[in-house]
Amino acid sequence: MSLFGAMNTAISGLSAQSSSFGNISDNISNSQTVGYKAVDTDFVDYLTQSDATMNSPGSVVALPQYTNSVQGTLSQSTDPLAMAITGQGFFPVSMPSAAANTGQTSFSAVPYYTRAGDFSLNQAGYLVNSSGAYLNGWSIDPTTGVVNQNAISPIQVTQTTDSPVATTQVNLSANLPATPASATPVTSQINIYDSLGTAHEVDLDWTQTATDTWSVAINVPDNTSGAAVGTAQVMFGPTASGNAVPDGTVGSIGSGTGTVTTTAYASGNPADLTFTANFGNGAQAVTLNLGTYGQATGLTQYAGTSYSLRDLTQNGAPPGSFSSVSTNASGQVVVNYDNGQSRPIAQVPVVTFNDPDGLQRQDGQAFTATSASGAALANAAGSSGAGSIVTGSVEQSNVDISSELTKLIVAQQAYSANAKIITTANDMLQQTINLKQ
DSSP states (O other), X not given: OHHHHHHHHHHHHHHHHHHHHHHHHHHHHTTTSTTOOOEEEEEEEEOSEESSSOEEOOEEEEXXXXXXXXXXXXXXXXXXXOEEEEXXXXXXXXXXXXXXXXSOEEEOSSOEEESOOOOEEOTTSBEEOTTSOEEEEEEEOTTTOOEEXXXXXXXXXXXXXEOOBOOOEEEEEEEEESSOSSSSOEXXXXXXXXXXXXXXXXXXXXXXXXXXXXXXXXXXXXXXXOSEEEEEXXXXXXXXXXXXXXXXXXXXXXXXXXXXXXXXXXTTSEEEEEEEEXXXXXXXXXXXXXXXXXXXXXXXXXXXXXXXXXXXXXXOBXXXXXXXXXXXXXXXXXXXXXXSOEEEEEEOOEEEOSOGGGSEEETTTEEEOOTTTOOOEEEOTTSTTOOEEEETXXXXXXXXXXXXXXXXXXXXXXXXXXXXXXXXXXXXXXXXXXXXX
């Protein structure tokens, strides 16, 4: 009888609108939850009988429609380790399974994924978001800088000290005066570090011996074999050097004495000289880079009466202590030390899926892969379809409050209408029963 069919259909309508109401409630409640993805509702009609002469009431079912692939708004964060993804992809994370008495944390073997990038450093040195998910990444060899993309694991900062780095190269950018005020040598000083991180002074004494020609004497007071380690001759311009270079630029370096060796001229090649010193830990070779042959990128000889230093850098460093942790747009997690050095220890990949809306939702804005989503594909940020990483920002919920409130009104009206059908059908049935009286 159609009255009973109408009641059954209306009851399914109540159930479907109730499910829709639950999804709307979930969305509105999480409108401020970082990385939350809204759940919309699809309604599906099921028929009992429908042909050219009859259509019997069927039923309606509410199915969730996931919006995992819909971008939320990015907002700046005061957390320096916060990250957000623009485009497709998720952060790979692990969930803790237990904490042993030793303080070691063990993790679930199930891989999880999230867009909630509000990470911070916990007491054990792990990067953890507000939901308790531990950020995973590829490890980076601290010596070679090679990224190991064969394994992914929770990122833990354990490097509390930084080993000293012996100086192997010094880059000098300066101008020697074309007309020095006197014949007195011009002295410039540089500091270098030995293998133990001890600083040592190196004196460069520049003397103009002829037009466009300078002699540099290198003295290292702490050198175990004596302060004077050698000399070299630097010639500028085409006339003095005999090479086709512009006036005032280095055209040749030669006549090395002592431990000083020089590089032959070649257009566009580095203008280098190398000296060797010993600070009690064995011979230490240091290359002094004066720029590029024929270019005004390092040492020059232009108009003036006094020596002018533009820039001086070297690649050595003393021992350092942990200062902070930072991230960059490549997804690298970088440990910074108070000696000015920085070491990338891990790189965070961006994981994509063929159908991100097919992921299984989990607690804490996390997801797990399913057969519908397809396999997880980990790539460097910004490559192979993976989204880009924005540091110092988080992705907000993708819920649109105004849209949800509109859906709420529609769901309420539909629920009331289905309830009205049930009460009306009940009245009609009661009238049918009363026909017997």
